[in-house]
Amino acid sequence: MPSAKYEIRRKCEECGAVFIAKTLESHYCSKACTQKAYNKRKAENKKREQMDAILSTVPNGRDYISVAEAEAMFGISGKTIRRMIKSGKVSAINLGERLTRVSKSALLSMVPLRDFPIDHSKSLPKFYSLEPEDCYTIGEISKKFGINDSTVYAHIRKYSIPTRQIGNYVYAPKSEIDNLYKDVVKI
Ligand SMILES: [Zn+2]
Known part of the structure; x- marks a missing residue:
């Protein structure tokens, strides 16, 4: 299998440093920043719970x-x-x-x-246009982002991106793909 010809460049959500993300889910540059962000979130949640408890009385x-x-x-x-x-x-x-x-x-x-905080589990389902003009084919995605076909398929499955097959082509919504690969750069 050919190696990936792309990398994901992101700004660390904690310290702001630009780093190469190992996966699409990586949002922090280091273990230290991941931990810091986790602690912050935990403290915020605790504070929120305390405020909710006070409010209810x-x-x-x-x-x-x-x-x-x-x-x-x-x-x-x-x-x-x-x-x-x-x-x-x-x-x-x-x-x-x-x-x-x-x-x-x-x-x-x-x-x-x-x-x-918004409860995302209760948010409305998204609607996608699967009309060919609103979609990329897998080949187009591969070319545009420099990612090989099999990796594109793997990401589509992993992130539950809807697809549609017409003849020999598989289509995926441009909006979802652009969002998924917004930090990806060809190398
Ligand atoms: Zn960082």
Whole structure:
């Protein structure tokens, strides 16, 4: 089998360095960056879970909420909330040391609610055009990206890219293929 005449050049999503990705799924330049990104994601998830837990205990009818509750609701830092209180942008009451309560309705009128992560498992199915004019043949893909036919077939199966056969030709949607190989360069 001929060796691949292509490489995948990517920017490391952690440190920004350009590196040669070993596979289409490689997004980091090194083990250290993979680990760093993993730790970051884990910390973010934990923080999100904590905020979700706090949020679920905020009673609906109460306007004055704690700074921690406001953080959980709006995803802004306690520092920012305190600054808004200090400058008089939002009304607050002080029930004692570290017992500041801030007006939920005032914040609602100024700050968007915290972003909740999109659940991709529930996203709508994609629709592809498999009309020949919207597709490449396997041969065209191979030529365009410098990847041999069998590797193209392997990727198509691996990434579940839809195909259509007309006569002797197998077609795959241009949009999916361009996206799959966007970082691939011929060498
Ligand atoms: Zn890196």
